[in-house]
Amino acid sequence: MLTQTEEPPGSSVHAGHFNLDSSQVKVSRTCPSNLTVLSNDLFPKSYLAISGYRLYPFTIETKTLFERYQQSLQIPISDYTFSNNIIWLSRMSAFYQVIEDCFCLFSLNGNCLTMLLPPLGDPSRQARALEVCFEIMDSHNPSPYLSVVEYVYKDFLQVLNVDASALAEIGASEEAVVASARSPWLVERALPDYIYSTEDLIQLKGNPYKTKRGEINQFRRAYPDYRLEVLGPQHWEGIRTLFETWLKNRLKYLTGEAISDFFYTVEMERKAIERAIKHYDQLDLQGLCLFIDGRLEGFTMGERITPSVASILVEKTNFAVLGSAQFLFHEFAKVYDDCVYINVGDDLGLENLRKVKMSYRPVLFGEKFTLRHHEPQVNVDRTAFHQ
16 A cells, blocks of 8 residues: 655656546436435434435544444554544535445535545455445435545555556556446546655655755754654644744735635645644644744644554744744654654645655655546445444
């Protein structure tokens, strides 16, 4: 599920082009409005009913259940942790169900129901669980093409019997899609995670890291009285103040249409940080704060995905303080010196972010895919549900 290449799979270097033949899409405009919220004391206080199927709210109380399934798979991808999902999702948009003894995570966005991950569970049960999940999505969405599974890890494709030689061909021919005539699945590349050697990030040896060492040394000389503190509740207000400062500084350099897109992304990030703060201890997060002259000028949070892979969830610094981002990133890597790798997630499709993440010399890429069905499925077997 991890790949070693010089550029991230799916980047401008490797990218293919994906076109869907309109004949492959069946549209049903007759689907009625079928969303209701019901109460039942035997289950969570409320659940989403979609054509008779129950989907329960994905909340902090779901952590133990989610991790029971997630930890059995040991997937070193940033999207496969409870923390990463709970902080980026609102209570009203994320729902789950246990199907074929697999944990299935759904997202309701507007009038569209999708899955954020493939079913998590025993590989022998995942394929059947996936079929049921598509039947649920298809029963609600106005078009079966809108039913999609995001952030599919590479090894899951083996569950779908996607030809391994076809997967190898992706890398060789730089294609973005597997659409085998023998498979009912459409598989499209998504943005991969950037994964670094922890030792490389701590040591920063050699000419490739010369610029990073220079930026860190410049920071140390300019701010000799800096202070690092383990992140905790006493820093919450300082984090909020720093985020506001960061936002004001960024707005100085934005114009036109970029501002509206920026505000949408920033609001999502602000809410994610607030949720991380609210549930910091429950999520077993670790973090550092950077202080200069008594002011909080940077913070970062992370977690362990597997025993050997850590993940950095968020990092913010006052970019008016030159070298602070490089310094904080370097210091936080030391927190996970017992991990072999550090995963920093994908680049959101932003070229500047891609350049920054490539500058740290990733040793692996965590490949991810999106998944669609060629045809909608019907006649769901409701005995597959664990209600």
